[in-house]
Amino acid sequence: MSDLTKTTGYKMAERLLTEFDYGKVTKLANGQILREYEVVAIDKEIEIAKGIKFPGWTYNGSIPGPSFRCTEGDLLRFHFINKGSHPHSIHFHGIHPPEMDGLTSIYPGQNFTYEFEAKPYGLQIYHCHVLPLARHIHKGLYGNFIIDPKKPREPALELNMVMNGFDLDLDGENEFYTVNGYAFAFMNHPIKIKKDQLVRIYLSNLTEFDLLNSFHLHANYFTYYPTGRNDNPSQFTDTIMQCQGERGIIEVRFSYKGIYMFHAHVSEFAELGWMGFFEVE
Amino acid sequence: MKGKWLITVLIPLVLLIGVLGWVLKNGAGVEKDPAAPIEVLNIERIKVTKIGFELFVSNTGPEPLTISQVMVNDSVWNFNVAPQAKLERFDEGKVTISYPWVEGDPHTIKLITENGIISEGEVAAATLTPEVTWSNFLNYGLIGFYVGIVPITLGLLWYPFMKRFSRKSINGILALTVGLLLFLFVGTLADGFEIGAEAPSVFQGNMVVIIAASLTFLLLIGFDQYQQRKQEKKGYSPFGLALLMAAGIGLHNFGEGLAIGSSFALGEAALGTFLIIGFTLHNITEGIGIAAPLLKTTPRYRDFLLLGVIAGAPAIAGTWVGGFIFSPIWGALFLGIGAGAILQVIYVITKILIEDHRKHNEASVSWLNLSGFAIGLLIMYFTAFFVKF
Ligand SMILES: [Cu+2]
Numbered sequence: 001m002s003d004l005t006k007t008t009g010y011k012m013a014e015r016l017l018t019e020f021d022y023g024k025v026t027k028l029a030n031g032q033i034l035r036e037y038e039v040v041a042i043d044k045e046i047e048i049a050k051g052i053k054f055p056g057w058t059y060n061g062s063i064p065g066p067s068f069r070c071t072e073g074d075l076l077r078f079h080f081i082n083k084g085s086h087p088h089s090i091h092f093h094g095i096h097p098p099e100m101d102g103l104t105s106i107y108p109g110q111n112f113t114y115e116f117e118a119k120p121y122g123l124q125i126y127h128c129h130v131l132p133l134a135r136h137i138h139k140g141l142y143g144n145f146i147i148d149p150k151k152p153r154e155p156a157l158e159l160n161m162v163m164n165g166f167d168l169d170l171d172g173e174n175e176f177y178t179v180n181g182y183a184f185a186f187m188n189h190p191i192k193i194k195k196d197q198l199v200r201i202y203l204s205n206l207t208e209f210d211l212l213n214s215f216h217l218h219a220n221y222f223t224y225y226p227t228g229r230n231d232n233p234s235q236f237t238d239t240i241m242q243c244q245g246e247r248g249i250i251e252v253r254f255s256y257k258g259i260y261m262f263h264a265h266v267s268e269f270a271e272l273g274w275m276g277f278f279e280v281e
Numbered sequence: 282m283k284g285k286w287l288i289t290v291l292i293p294l295v296l297l298i299g300v301l302g303w304v305l306k307n308g309a310g311v312e313k314d315p316a317a318p319i320e321v322l323n324i325e326r327i328k329v330t331k332i333g334f335e336l337f338v339s340n341t342g343p344e345p346l347t348i349s350q351v352m353v354n355d356s357v358w359n360f361n362v363a364p365q366a367k368l369e370r371f372d373e374g375k376v377t378i379s380y381p382w383v384e385g386d387p388h389t390i391k392l393i394t395e396n397g398i399i400s401e402g403e404v405a406a407a408t409l410t411p412e413v414t415w416s417n418f419l420n421y422g423l424i425g426f427y428v429g430i431v432p433i434t435l436g437l438l439w440y441p442f443m444k445r446f447s448r449k450s451i452n453g454i455l456a457l458t459v460g461l462l463l464f465l466f467v468g469t470l471a472d473g474f475e476i477g478a479e480a481p482s483v484f485q486g487n488m489v490v491i492i493a494a495s496l497t498f499l500l501l502i503g504f505d506q507y508q509q510r511k512q513e514k515k516g517y518s519p520f521g522l523a524l525l526m527a528a529g530i531g532l533h534n535f536g537e538g539l540a541i542g543s544s545f546a547l548g549e550a551a552l553g554t555f556l557i558i559g560f561t562l563h564n565i566t567e568g569i570g571i572a573a574p575l576l577k578t579t580p581r582y583r584d585f586l587l588l589g590v591i592a593g594a595p596a597i598a599g600t601w602v603g604g605f606i607f608s609p610i611w612g613a614l615f616l617g618i619g620a621g622a623i624l625q626v627i628y629v630i631t632k633i634l635i636e637d638h639r640k641h642n643e644a645s646v647s648w649l650n651l652s653g654f655a656i657g658l659l660i661m662y663f664t665a666f667f668v669k670f
Contacts, residue, residue: 049349049350049357050349050350051347051349051350051366051395052349052350052393052395052397053395053396053397054397055397168393168397168398168399169397169398169399175352175391175393175397175399176357183357184357268355268356271355271356271357272352272355272356272357273357
């Protein structure tokens with residue numbers, strides 16, 4: 001647990017924390033922004049805890065998949081290629097025509113382009129919607145999908161966190177719980193933050209097999225915007241819970257320097273990997 | 282000529298080596314990666330120490346494996362593996378975990394390999410594993426003394442009472458002994474299977490019990506026939522028979538001691554007064570059985586002492602082995618030998634009974650003998666109520 005080597009699994013989790021995929025941007029004749037994304041489903045072994053390999057099904061080789069990002073009103077094209085061993089799809093949350101909803105299986109070797117306009121703004125998620133659903137999601141086919149409002153949010157240190165779990169022995173119970181797919185990732189390498197800096201966390205729950213997951217911050221309070229909508233009733237709190245597929249934006253400032261713990265307020269999840277630190281300097 | 286004969290043995294041998302070599306080099310043509318990694322990590326013994334747990338593990342799978350994570354009661358925990366986390370085939374290792382265990386609570390320990398294969402070990406009720414100290418040594422020995430030597434000696438003390446029995450009643454007592462022994466035989470076999478199942482699967486604990494039991498049985502019978510031919514003697518001397526029974530029952534009691542010793546060490550049982558009483562009642566009948574063949578003779582006191590020690594003392598050794606160095610595969614072996622020895626005694630006594638009745642032109646399954654046999658079984662069955670835990 002207290003190990004400072006940066007393993008492949010840790011590096012993946014760290015990269016997913018701050019990396020957003022804005023796609024290939026072009027401007028259409030009518031002035032609309034077009035964003036094109038490459039999404040490849042591929043079977044890949046992922047290190048989910050130090051030294052533990054998980055035979056995953058991934059979007060673009062990571063669990064969770066990339067955090068797609070765009071602005072409300074953009075035209076989006078997701079060029080999906082299935083290079084995996086099973087049929088998959090991408091089912092996006094948001095408002096779009098039903099034929100772009102990702103219920104149709106794209107078979108290995110085939111491809112499909114999902115095209116729709118980005119709306120509404122907020123934090124969405126995406127995941128595979130091929131049956132059996134629990135298997136396809138638990139294997140790793142999911143990620144965050146951020147639609148920024150037209151009026152940009154206040155500049156902040158932006159962090160992407162997908163809460164998930166891994167069942168190694170396929171008994172319908174997770175052995176490890178993680179954020180961004182690696183147990184205790186930010187425990188041994190705290191997330192560095194500046195004092196009084198605005199921090200915005202895009203938090204979603206894609207944990208399979210458990211009813212709920214949660215986020216608890218020590219020694220501070222945060223503002224929580226369900227589904228990332230400023231018009232939703234927000235909460236000022238230090239603990240929130242999310243059911244599977246639920247997501248929201250956390251905004252917080254730290255007025256004292258030091259180490260702040262964050263973890264699932266389910267002791268079992270915390271002790272099985274879903275635990276980390278912010279380091280405020 | 283001789284050379285030719287030698288060549289006939291060499292040809293298949295050389296061909297065999299050739300085939301094996303070819304398969305090893307090129308595969309059998311049905312090569313396929315296993316659907317899931319085959320890793321077998323055995324947790325052989327868990328020691329509860331002041332600072333946490335020590336797990337003695339072995340890799341009995343076909344491939345090397347690496348222990349990557351450890352969980353105690355659903356919580357990821359720090360650990361150390363000596364000599365190293367990667368175990369080659371048949372390598373052994375010791376996993377040390379610092380953990381603030383709670384006295385009497387169950388603790389589940391999961392070892393997770395690199396490929397996500399989970400081996401689970403359980404401490405049913407955490408309590409310090411007894412260290413080999415003089416006082417522990419004496420305490421465990423005392424348990425063995427109570428459940429082994431005391432009841433058997435008490436049983437032997439019925440000898441003067443049984444001595445006045447008629448020939449037919451003595452045969453009835455022998456039939457009773459057969460009933461007792463049949464119960465012990467099945468019980469010992471079942472215990473052997475139970476313990477054998479805990480051994481790593483590569484050792485095939487159940488087969489060890491069967492092999493040990495059948496070989497012991499046949500070897501004893503063979504030895505017996507050899508002795509008879511050599512000495513032109515008709516069957517066993519009564520004392521020889523009693524000695525044989527004492528030895529068989531002794532092996533059984535070793536197994537009993539093993540079970541008691543290991544369950545105390547694992548914190549699964551406490552030596553209550555009740556349990557001591559139970560074992561005394563249960564094992565007292567074994568003393569009666571051993572005394573039965575001697576009814577027509579005039580044994581000396583030291584003969585009884587010898588018989589009591591041979592039948593009872595192994596219980597002491599059993600509690601020591603069970604408490605301090607228990608390993609399932611050895612337990613299975615000892616219990617298998619015990620079962621085989623008991624079966625041989627059953628065979629010998631039954632033969633004596635049948636021959637005696639034939640000599641006097643009587644039916645061997647008389648009402649008296651049948652009742653004796655039934656009573657023997659029932660006594661064992663009901664006294665076992667006290668000691669099943
Ligand atoms: Cu899928």
